[in-house]
Amino acid sequence: MTKDYVIGVDLGGTKILTAIAxxxxxxxxxxxxxxxxxxGKDVVIQRIKDxxxxxxxxIDGDLSEVKGVGLGVPGPLNIxxxxxxxxxxxxxxxxxIIEELSDxxxxxxxxxxxxxAAIGEKWFGAGKGAxxxxxxxxxxxxxxxxxINKDIYxxxxxxxxxxxxITLIPDSxxxxxxxxxxxxxxxxxxxxxxxMGREAVESDCDTKIAQLVDSPEEIDGAIxxxxxxxxxxxxxxLMNQLATYLGIGLASMINVFNxxxxxxxxxxxxxxxxxxxKVSETIDKRAxxxxxxxxxxxxxxxxxxxGVIGALAVALTSLDLL
Amino acid sequence: MTKDYVIGVDLGGTKILTAIAxxxxxxxxxxxxxxxxxxGKDVVIQRIKDxxxxxxxxIDGDLSEVKGVGLGVPGPLNIxxxxxxxxxxxxxxxxxIIEELSDxxxxxxxxxxxxxAAIGEKWFGAGKGAxxxxxxxxxxxxxxxxxINKDIYxxxxxxxxxxxxITLIPDSxxxxxxxxxxxxxxxxxxxxxxxMGREAVESDCDTKIAQLVDSPEEIDGAIxxxxxxxxxxxxxxLMNQLATYLGIGLASMINVFNxxxxxxxxxxxxxxxxxxxKVSETIDKRAxxxxxxxxxxxxxxxxxxxGVIGALAVALTSLDLL
Numbered sequence: 001m002t003k004d005y006v007i008g009v010d011l012g013g014t015k016i017l018t019a020i021a022x023x024x025x026x027x028x029x030x031x032x033x034x035x036x037x038x039x040g041k042d043v044v045i046q047r048i049k050d051x052x053x054x055x056x057x058x059i060d061g062d063l064s065e066v067k068g069v070g071l072g073v074p075g076p077l078n079i080x081x082x083x084x085x086x087x088x089x090x091x092x093x094x095x096x097i098i099e100e101l102s103d104x105x106x107x108x109x110x111x112x113x114x115x116x117a118a119i120g121e122k123w124f125g126a127g128k129g130a131x132x133x134x135x136x137x138x139x140x141x142x143x144x145x146x147x148i149n150k151d152i153y154x155x156x157x158x159x160x161x162x163x164x165x166i167t168l169i170p171d172s173x174x175x176x177x178x179x180x181x182x183x184x185x186x187x188x189x190x191x192x193x194x195x196m197g198r199e200a201v202e203s204d205c206d207t208k209i210a211q212l213v214d215s216p217e218e219i220d221g222a223i224x225x226x227x228x229x230x231x232x233x234x235x236x237x238l239m240n241q242l243a244t245y246l247g248i249g250l251a252s253m254i255n256v257f258n259x260x261x262x263x264x265x266x267x268x269x270x271x272x273x274x275x276x277x278k279v280s281e282t283i284d285k286r287a288x289x290x291x292x293x294x295x296x297x298x299x300x301x302x303x304x305x306x307g308v309i310g311a312l313a314v315a316l317t318s319l320d321l322l
Numbered sequence: 323m324t325k326d327y328v329i330g331v332d333l334g335g336t337k338i339l340t341a342i343a344x345x346x347x348x349x350x351x352x353x354x355x356x357x358x359x360x361x362g363k364d365v366v367i368q369r370i371k372d373x374x375x376x377x378x379x380x381i382d383g384d385l386s387e388v389k390g391v392g393l394g395v396p397g398p399l400n401i402x403x404x405x406x407x408x409x410x411x412x413x414x415x416x417x418x419i420i421e422e423l424s425d426x427x428x429x430x431x432x433x434x435x436x437x438x439a440a441i442g443e444k445w446f447g448a449g450k451g452a453x454x455x456x457x458x459x460x461x462x463x464x465x466x467x468x469x470i471n472k473d474i475y476x477x478x479x480x481x482x483x484x485x486x487x488i489t490l491i492p493d494s495x496x497x498x499x500x501x502x503x504x505x506x507x508x509x510x511x512x513x514x515x516x517x518m519g520r521e522a523v524e525s526d527c528d529t530k531i532a533q534l535v536d537s538p539e540e541i542d543g544a545i546x547x548x549x550x551x552x553x554x555x556x557x558x559x560l561m562n563q564l565a566t567y568l569g570i571g572l573a574s575m576i577n578v579f580n581x582x583x584x585x586x587x588x589x590x591x592x593x594x595x596x597x598x599x600k601v602s603e604t605i606d607k608r609a610x611x612x613x614x615x616x617x618x619x620x621x622x623x624x625x626x627x628x629g630v631i632g633a634l635a636v637a638l639t640s641l642d643l644l
Contacts, residue, residue: 076612085612132478146578148470155580156454157616166574167608169492180573180608251502252488256468256578258477286489286502290398290407294479 005061006319007052007069007106008311010113013037013089016044017308018051020059023067023321025124025312029058037090044090045100052104067321068107070314071097072116072307079110079158109318113307114161115152117300118145120310121263123322125301130261134253135300136163138246139266141177142185146257151317164189168249188245190221190268196238197224207234225271242268243275247282254287254295265300272299327383328641329374329391329428330633332435333366335359335411339630340373342381345389345643347446347634351380359412366412367422374426389643390429392636393419394438394629401432401480431640435629436483437474439622440467442632443585445644447623452583456575457622458485460568461588463499464507468579473639486511490571510567512543512590518560519546529556547593564590565597569604576609576617587622594621 003022010017012035019030031051036043048071056063075087082098084090098108111119118135121127127135127147135145142164146153153160164185165178172182174192186192197209198216208227213219227235250262264272276297283292302309316322325344332339334357341352353373358365370393378385397409404420406412420430433441440457443449449457449469457467464486468475475482486507487500494504496514508514519531520538530549535541549557572584586594598619605614624631638644 148475153470153579155613155616156582157580157612159580159610159613159616160578162577162580162610162613165577165610166488167570168489170490170570178610248489248492252574253578255484255487256482256575257475258479258481258484260478288481288484288487288500290479291477291481291484294477294481 003061003065005056005059005066006312006315006321007055007066008308008313008315009048009051009069009071010116010307010311011035011048011071011073012307013074013087016048016051017305018048018055019308019312020055020061020066021312023316025309025316025322027309027312029055030308031055031058035090041091041095049101049104063105066106068109068315068319069101069104070109070111070116070311070316070318072111072113072311072314073097074113077110077112077158079154082108082110084110107319109314111152111311111314112158112161113310114143115145115154116310116314117265117302117306118147118263118310119152119313119317120302120306121265121300122147122150123313123317124309125306126263126298127261130259132257132259133261133263134163134257134259135263135265136250137266138188138264138268139190141191142189142249163249163253166249166252168245184245184249188242188249190266192245193221193224193238193242193268194219196241197235200234200238205234208232209235221267221271225274228274239271239274240278243278244282246275247279248286250279250297251283251286254283254291258291259295262295262297263300264297265302265306269299325383325387327381327388328634328637328643329377329388330630330635330637331370331373331391331393332438332629332633333357333370333393333395334629335396335409338370338373339627340370340377341630341634342377342383342388343634345638347631347638347644349631349634351377352630353377353380357412363413363417370423371426385427388428390431390637390641391423391426392431392433392438392633392638392640394433394435394633394636395419396435399432399434399480401476404430404432406432429641431636433474433633433636434480434483435632436465437467437476438632438636439587439624439628440469440585440632441474441635441639442624442628443587443622444469444472445635445639446631447628448585448620449583452581454579454581455583455585456485456579456581457585457587458572459588460510460586460590461512463513464511464571485571485575488571488574490567506567506571510564510571512588514567515543515546515560515564515590516541518563519557522556522560527556530554531557543589543593547596550596561593561596562600565600566604568597569601570608572601572619573605573608576605576613580613581617584617584619585622586619587624587628591621
């Protein structure tokens with residue numbers, strides 16, 4: 001008796017994580033490989049294929065039993081044409097990835113990684129049951145996925161969801177990677193927290209953060225969170241500043257989308273306990289009360305495997321199996 | 323031979339404008355009545371019904387030939403239950419308007435007025451052909467309608483599209499009607515322009531605006547626009563400030579939605595020629611270039627009748643006739 005499977009591939013700049021699952025999304029096996037991005041496009045493509053073959057082999061399955069492959073990749077895409085327009089860390093500019101993978105002879109469903117994560121959380125994580133939700137990942141940057149009537153909203157050029165680039169403080173001196181000043185991402189991401197922590201230490205603030213590291217370069221979000229937990233006032237102030245910025249952006253998104261749920265993922269969400277009160281206070285102050293009542297802000301469920309679970313969910317939703 | 327018609331009702335605080343159209347949306351007759359809001363709910367309901375009967379009579383039609391009625395109303399709604407939660411200027415709190423109009427024996431399709439305007443512009447105005455677009459009305463406040471895959475996006479509690487209440491400048495001293503400080507609407511609406519104009523005159527700036535009015539209370543958007551056209555530097559500065567604020571908010575919406583089109587309506591859009599260069603400059607600076615390339619920002623086409631044309635479009639789309 002044959003069985004039916006789907007495969008999810010989370011393609012990152014340093015690793016490829018591929019999983020095979022049944023049609024309920026239960027993961028049966030996983031294969032992880034280094035991306036070997038430096039060896040060029042052909043090597044990376046071959047490695048993607050290898051993970052697909054290997055993961056099928058892991059469960060003694062057959063290629064013919066695989067209904068489709070969801071592929072989550074960073075960077076802007078043209079989804080209908082299967083093109084990766086560009087990716088950070090990968091030499092994939094204007095690459096038709098679906099063509100490159102055509103000898104797998106499987107339907108390939110391409111999706112942006114933040115959108116794939118949103119789809120994963122919606123079907124298998126903290127977003128379960130929410131048909132209109134936002135997924136927001138706060139780590140190095142701030143990314144997002146917009147789910148409307150159960151589906152990802154892509155926008156006219158597959159570029160929707162760049163919520164990290166709403167302008168939060170127009171006259172901010174902090175320049176964002178996108179070129180603009182005062183983007184939400186420039187002020188409320190993990191990178192922003194680290195910047196604030198380093199500035200505090202470099203300005204000789206009396207803070208435990210300085211005692212926890214040998215040099216300002218070692219400061220990261222975990223260090224600042226630790227200092228906060230140990231009662232450091234400067235660390236508390238920095239976390240409150242971050243939470244305020246997060247809350248302002250979330251309030252704006254609540255006013256625009258009236259979502260049922262906002263799922264917050266990414267590294268910064270691991271310190272949510274230290275942030276959530278100030279985030280809530282800011283949302284209450286800045287979003288319309290009827291919309292605040294209707295929304296639940298929760299942290300993501302899927303942890304570090306959100307990418308591959310998201311890719312599986314992309315395959316399952318694209319095949320109308322969810 | 324019987325014909326098929328739809329009716330659109332634009333219910334406002336001071337007037338009711340009702341139109342009857344064929345199934346292509348061509349308006350055949352219109353009836354306008356004062357709302358008489360002060361006389362209470364029952365009078366207003368009766369006046370709505372009267373406009374419906376009268377507009378049918380105007381074309382020698384019959385109630386049985388009307389396929390449905392689109393009803394645009396201000397204020398938050400529960401669309402599926404047909405409830406007006408509250409409206410400014412009307413004593414309609416938690417009113418089931420569909421029940422109240424049930425003796426018309428016609429399908430009634432309720433919609434928020436900004437959303438109705440968005441639907442009107444999408445099908446009969448400047449948004450024609452754009453499946454993913456934003457409609458933004460800039461007048462007393464800033465309202466909006468979000469069109470995704472040809473349909474209005476309502477959000478989980480029919481409250482989506484409160485784009486005027488994204489926070490534009492978190493530490494602004496200008497309080498918005500919603501309670502928050504520094505909302506887009508508080509800084510970039512017609513009301514904001516008037517406030518800035520009055521402040522300029524009251525602070526004894528050397529400006530033509532002062533010469534055009536007898537007292538600061540007379541200052542409105544048209545006066546400021548006139549002063550700008552006559553070469554007044556202060557008026558130019560105010561309009562540039564307004565345009566910058568408009569551009570910041572539009573840039574954020576472009577980054578979030580990647581829309582095909584943004585249609586700008588409302589009183590302020592009548593001065594678009596004076597605003598558009600600075601708006602474009604700001605958008606270019608603050609939105610991602612790939613998304614800016616994909617969007618067209620245009621002024622609304624439907625003018626003062628956008629409400630009733632929108633209501634007709636609500637009926638036609640609800641009946642799957644568009």
